[in-house]
Structure formats: C-alpha cells, structure tokens
Amino acid sequence: MKKKTIGILASIIMIGGVLGIFVWPNPVIQNPSFACALTEGNPQGPYYIAGAPYKEKLGEELEGQKIIISGQVLNQNCDPIPEAIIDVWHTDSNGNYYFQDFTLRGKIKADENGQYKLETRFPGKYSEAGLMRPAHIHVKVSAPNLSSHTTQLYFEGDEHLDFFVKPSLILKLDEKNGTKYSEFDFVIFTP
Numbered sequence: 001m002k003k004k005t006i007g008i009l010a011s012i013i014m015i016g017g018v019l020g021i022f023v024w025p026n027p028v029i030q031n032p033s034f035a036c037a038l039t040e041g042n043p044q045g046p047y048y049i050a051g052a053p054y055k056e057k058l059g060e061e062l063e064g065q066k067i068i069i070s071g072q073v074l075n076q077n078c079d080p081i082p083e084a085i086i087d088v089w090h091t092d093s094n095g096n097y098y099f100q101d102f103t104l105r106g107k108i109k110a111d112e113n114g115q116y117k118l119e120t121r122f123p124g125k126y127s128e129a130g131l132m133r134p135a136h137i138h139v140k141v142s143a144p145n146l147s148s149h150t151t152q153l154y155f156e157g158d159e160h161l162d163f164f165v166k167p168s169l170i171l172k173l174d175e176k177n178g179t180k181y182s183e184f185d186f187v188i189f190t191p
C-alpha cells in the first residue's frame with residue numbers, strides 16, 4: 001500500500017475515532033407501515049459519561065442563552081411512552097464539555113403521557129480534529145425494559161451543519177423574551 005494511501009487511511013481513522021464515528025448507533029429500521037417514523041440515530045461521540053443524575057434544568061449556574069425544548073416520547077404507533085428517560089449531554093455556550101459534577105449532563109424524565117421538557121443553555125460549537133461541529137445536543141432516549149436510542153439534535157440556521165446531520169434532526173427555533181424555544185418528538189421502537 002502506498003504511503004500516501006496509508007496516510008489518508010490513518011487520518012480517517014484518527015478523525016473518525018475522535019468524533020465517535022465508529023460508535024454509530026444501531027441502525028434505525030424504518031417501516032412505511034409505522035404511523036410515526038422512528039427518530040434517526042446519530043453517533044454517541046467520545047464525551048458521554050454514564051450515570052448522570054435526574055434533573056429538572058441543566059446549566060442554571062452558567063451564562064448563556066436559555067433554551068427550552070419540549071415534546072413527547074412516542075413509539076412507532078404514535079403511542080406515548082410513559083416515563084421515558086432522556087439522557088442529555090452537551091457543551092456550554094463556549095463549546096466546552098464538562099467532565100465533573102455532571103454540569104450540562106442529566107436525565108430528564110417524561111411524564112405519564114410521554115411529555116418532556118428540557119431546559120438548558122444553548123450549546124456552543126467546538127472544533128475537533130480541524131472540523132467545526134455545529135451546535136448540538138446529544139441524547140440517549142430509553143424507557144423501562146427498552147434499550148436506549150442514541151442521537152443528536154441540531155438547529156436550523158447553523159452554518160456548520162456537517163455530515164453527521166440528518167434533516168429530521170434539525171430543530172426549528174422560536175425566541176421570546178431572550179429564551180429560545182423548540183419542539184421535538186422522539187420516536188423509538190417498542191416491540
């Protein structure tokens with residue numbers, strides 16, 4: 001194998017490893033008969049920490065614009081999934097992850113109708129291996145007796161949307177009194 005080819009392969013592996021491209025979640029098997037299309041997956045990336053506590057709000061102690069994302073967790077029949085769990089982690093407004101005290105990391109619990117509300121700070125961007133990642137929020141959605149589904153949420157109008165982004169994962173934004181608002185329904189498969 002030529003040196004140049006080896007170099008290119010090494011670069012791809014390095015960048016892929018850093019971005020977590022090889023931690024791509026289990027593929028979502030869409031079925032046209034599903035009343036609600038399953039939420040598409042996205043890589044976990046390298047910065048997840050298991051064991052985050054349940055929280056009502058994230059990042060209250062930090063500066064940055066508040067964002068409130070609300071919606072429902074549903075299954076493929078559009079039935080609500082009661083007490084689904086949304087495990088969230090993301091950067092602060094400057095693009096920094098926190099690795100102590102579970103700052104900007106937490107589990108949000110949906111209610112008996114699958115309704116959830118995530119209140120946090122709008123994430124910043126960060127450069128990784130020379131690539132600028134768009135603003136995003138990582139999530140793992142699960143429910144009792146169900147394995148978790150991993151994806152990322154992005155935001156409309158971001159000039160750095162990269163090759164991980166899927167159109168269905170781009171959230172529309174509203175703004176009122178300095179707070180951003182968005183809505184998103186997670187749809188995960190239940191047997």
Ligand SMILES: [Fe+2]
Nearest residue numbers: 045047136138
């Ligand atoms: Fe990330």
